Every structure is written in structure tokens, then in C-alpha cells.
């Protein structure tokens with residue numbers, strides 16, 4: 001444990017966005033295209049994996065998985081990746097876990113945090129725990145009069161939080177304040193390359209995963225008039241102050257009428 005002074009003196013350059021997953025590859029599968037696009041738009045983006053995701057059947061161990069995660073982050077172009085040491089397979093929402101993530105938020109001071117949306121039935125229960133830990137850590141990050149728990153790290157208020165659905169089977173997603181699709185037409189290929197960096201998780205025999213991810217992104221994208229898209233859920237109602245700016249973005253696909261699916 002460092003003292004108050006050294007914690008605050010060693011604060012890194014702030015990030016604009018932090019995306020939190022339970023395991024290395026969660027974030028890439030769900031919102032890799034969104035993160036790659038944010039980086040290309042000039043934002044500073046970080047990924048936090050709450051666990052190292054190991055053990056898994058196809059991986060020889062944590063060092064290999066960590067190297068895959070590093071390579072995936074490099075492909076996306078994100079500035080920071082932190083893989084925490086909370087336990088895979090038995091991750092639980094608890095005070096220590098919340099505080100661990102909240103300390104990291106206070107260090108990197110993001111404006112926006114993206115967390116997992118709800119449960120992932122038939123997949124790892126770690127995802128639901130990660131969702132709750134993230135929600136709590138966003139709140140803890142802004143609480144004053146709690147310096148003992150934060151080693152002098154300054155209070156930081158995260159201005160926006162979004163949820164991202166994870167997995168291809170679940171329809172059990174929180175309603176939140178509204179759903180919208182992020183255009184990833186230009187970064188879908190980068191996203192798929194980043195997922196391919198996890199060679200131990202997605203060997204040639206699991207090529208189906210890439211078809212499923214791409215199909216989902218094509219489906220969501222088509223529904224919004226893009227070549228490809230990722231679904232995001234706002235935790236609060238989204239308000240607009242520039243209606244025309246929001247509806248008529250610089251995205252070329254939106255500048256022409258959406259072609260009717262049925263002629």
C-alpha cells in the first residue's frame with residue numbers, strides 16, 4: 001500500500017474511456033469495433049480485465065493468455081490495458097472487488113465507462129458479477145470522505161456509463177435508458193483481427209465464432225443503416241441538444257436514404 005502522497009503523485013495521463021470485462025477477450029468480442037473507432041477518432045481508451053481468464057481448456061497458462069491480450073490491445077490501438085488479478089471462475093461482487101476497480105477509475109479518471117450488460121446464461125457467471133462490480137465502482141469512484149480506502153487518490157466523477165451486451169445467446173439485457181447502435185463499418189475487420197489474437201481461445205476449429213460475431217454486427221449495423229454495428233445500452237435516458245447533428249452524422253451510410261430491404 002502506498003501512502004497518500006505517492007498515489008496522487010504518480011497519476012497517469014487520463015483516459016477518455018474505460019471498458020471493463022471479466023476476462024481478456026470479453027471486450028473485444030462485444031465492443032472491439034467501438035473501441036477501435038474511438039481510438040481512430042483521437043480518444044484515449046483503456047481496457048480493464050477483472051481477471052486473467054485462466055485456466056481455460058485451450059491455453060497453456062496465464063502468460064500466453066496475457067500475451068494474447070497484449071497483442072489484441074495493440075491491434076485495437078488502445079492506449080492502456082490493465083489485467084487485474086481477481087480470480088477467474090469465482091469472481092464475486094464484493095467490497096474488495098468494487099474498491100479495486102474504483103481505485104483504478106480514480107487513477108485513470110475516465111469520462112465514460114462501459115460495462116457488461118446483465119447476465120449471460122449458459123456462459124460464465126463471472127460476467128454478471130463483473131457487471132455489478134463495474135456499476136458499484138463507478139459510484140464508489142465519486143464518493144468523498146472515504147480517503148482511507150483510496151490511499152489519497154482524488155475523488156473522480158465518471159460522467160457517463162454505458163452497458164454492452166455480451167454473448168450471442170442472451171436476450172436478458174437490462175432496459176436502461178435506451179439502446180443504440182455504434183457504427184463500426186470501418187473497424188469491424190480490426191475487431192475480428194483483435195479477437196483472432198486469442199489463438200488459444202479461438203483455434204481453427206472455432207471459426208464459427210467469427211461468423212457469429214460478424215453476423216451479429218452486420219445485423220445490428222443493418223438495422224441502423226450501417227455496414228456493421230455494435231449494440232450499446234445507455235444507463236440513463238439519452239438527451240440531445242443538437243437534433244440534426246445527432247441524426248445526420250458524418251457517416252457516409254447515413255447521408256443517403258437507407259435502401260429498402262423489400263423493393
Ligand SMILES: [Zn+2]
Nearest residue numbers: 022023026124
Ligand atoms: Zn468472458
